[in-house]
Amino acid sequence: MKGQPEIAKFQFRATNRWINGTHNRGTINGYYGAGQEMSRAQDFTFDADHPPVLVGGDNGPTPVEYVLHALAACLTAGLANIAAARGIQLTEVQSTVDGDIDLLGILGLDDTVRNGYQQIRVSFMVKGDAPAEKLRELVEQSRRRSAVFDVLTGSVPVSIDVTTA
Amino acid sequence: MKGQPEIAKFQFRATNRWINGTHNRGTINGYYGAGQEMSRAQDFTFDADHPPVLVGGDNGPTPVEYVLHALAACLTAGLANIAAARGIQLTEVQSTVDGDIDLLGILGLDDTVRNGYQQIRVSFMVKGDAPAEKLRELVEQSRRRSAVFDVLTGSVPVSIDVTTA
Numbered sequence: 001m002k003g004q005p006e007i008a009k010f011q012f013r014a015t016n017r018w019i020n021g022t023h024n025r026g027t028i029n030g031y032y033g034a035g036q037e038m039s040r041a042q043d044f045t046f047d048a049d050h051p052p053v054l055v056g057g058d059n060g061p062t063p064v065e066y067v068l069h070a071l072a073a074c075l076t077a078g079l080a081n082i083a084a085a086r087g088i089q090l091t092e093v094q095s096t097v098d099g100d101i102d103l104l105g106i107l108g109l110d111d112t113v114r115n116g117y118q119q120i121r122v123s124f125m126v127k128g129d130a131p132a133e134k135l136r137e138l139v140e141q142s143r144r145r146s147a148v149f150d151v152l153t154g155s156v157p158v159s160i161d162v163t164t165a
Numbered sequence: 166m167k168g169q170p171e172i173a174k175f176q177f178r179a180t181n182r183w184i185n186g187t188h189n190r191g192t193i194n195g196y197y198g199a200g201q202e203m204s205r206a207q208d209f210t211f212d213a214d215h216p217p218v219l220v221g222g223d224n225g226p227t228p229v230e231y232v233l234h235a236l237a238a239c240l241t242a243g244l245a246n247i248a249a250a251r252g253i254q255l256t257e258v259q260s261t262v263d264g265d266i267d268l269l270g271i272l273g274l275d276d277t278v279r280n281g282y283q284q285i286r287v288s289f290m291v292k293g294d295a296p297a298e299k300l301r302e303l304v305e306q307s308r309r310r311s312a313v314f315d316v317l318t319g320s321v322p323v324s325i326d327v328t329t330a
Contacts, residue, residue, distance in 0.1 A: 001274060008268040012230045016237035018258035021249075024241040026234035028226040034218045044226045046211065048238035053199045055246070061193040061209045063239035064312050065177045066231050069191040071323070072181035073213035074228035076189040081220070084186075093183035099321075103173040106310050109166060116315030122325040132329040139327045145271050147229050150281030152321045156264075158236070158314060160287040162304045164297040 007035045022056040023049040054103075064117070068097040071148045075122065078142035083128065088138065090128040097122045120152065172200045187221040188214040219268075229282070233262040236313045240287065243307035248293065253303065255293040262287045285317065 001008050010033040016026045028044040030037060048063050050056025061069070072095045083090050099120040105113035126135045143149055166173050175198040181191045193209040195202060213228050215221025226234070237260045248255050264285040270278035291300045308314055 005269060010266045010268060011263055012233060013261065013263040014230055014233035014237055016241050016260045018241050018245055022242035022245060024238055026238055028230045028234060038218065040223050046234055050242060053203065058205050063235045065179055065193045066235035067313060067316060068177060068179035069193060069211055070228045070231035072179055073189055073191055076181050076183050077187035077215060080183055080187060095181045096178065098176055098178040101175045101312060103175060104170060106312055108310060114315055115310055116312040116319065117321045120321055120323045124327045126327060126329055135329045136327045139325060143325055145273060145280055147266060147271055147281040148232060149323060150279055151232060151317055153323050154281065155320055156282045156285055156317045158285045158318050160304060160308055162289045162291060162301045164291055164300045
């Protein structure tokens with residue numbers, strides 16, 4: 001890949017369709033990578049919604065919960081890859097991610113409160129055939145190379161365009 | 166809520182369990198909000214994996230695709246809420262989100278390349294019983310109040326702890 005940097009360029013995609021209220025459905029399939037358009041055998045579809053206490057119908061997780069899921073999944077996949085590369089056999093990896101949001105921000109009731117998470121905490125439980133120190137290093141290296149950790153702790157330029165017909 | 170700011174404090178959560186290779190499964194259910202512990206009638210579970218070209222089995226979307234899904238879902242739910250508040254009847258809302266990642270970053274092959282998305286683009290198609298300008302304003306106001314847009318374009322403190330037995 002180092003001699004052919006073009007094959008390292010990926011573009012991922014998701015589409016979404018509004019259903020009603022806060023309920024909408026996302027679809028994930030095609031992406032560009034390794035120099036070509038790629039697709040899966042079938043679409044992955046995911047409903048998102050708000051809970052009743054936030055005027056939704058609980059037809060799926062909230063968008064912000066999907067973000068926590070993405071972070072756990074990214075750190076876990078990385079950790080497993082790094083363990084394999086280092087010859088460490090994992091027997092169990094579990095994690096919990098939680099994040100605090102103060103709705104006064106989203107609702108526009110307090111300009112000093114941000115819209116998104118104020119803090120996110122990740123707790124890993126890792127078991128495998130290596131000393132505790134080596135297992136901890138797997139998590140640390142995964143964090144260092146995690147795409148989702150990067151986009152949450154850093155800043156991504158996001159552009160939005162709108163068509164109305 | 167302004168008179169009782171405590172009920173605006175929410176904590177969302179996701180748990181994850183490693184299955185094998187880059188395949189892992191996330192579970193979303195309980196959260197704290199409106200002053201109490203809340204739960205859904207059933208767990209939401211989501212597999213994540215890498216595609217074969219990234220040494221996975223395509224058992225689910227990649228973690229970074231879940232991030233794009235979360236962004237589309239957040240902007241769409243917000244847009245629908247704002248339309249309802251403004252008395253605009255929506256008939257169709259669709260969106261596509263794409264993001265560019267150069268794997269030279271994640272793979273540690275080029276220190277000048279970030280791990281995460283270099284750029285994310287969102288395209289909305291909105292139809293409803295209001296002039297184009299009013300429909301565009303819905304997207305703009307949703308962006309302004311979106312929690313997922315905020316965490317991607319801003320920076321969130323993320324702490325990670327590890328237990329090994």
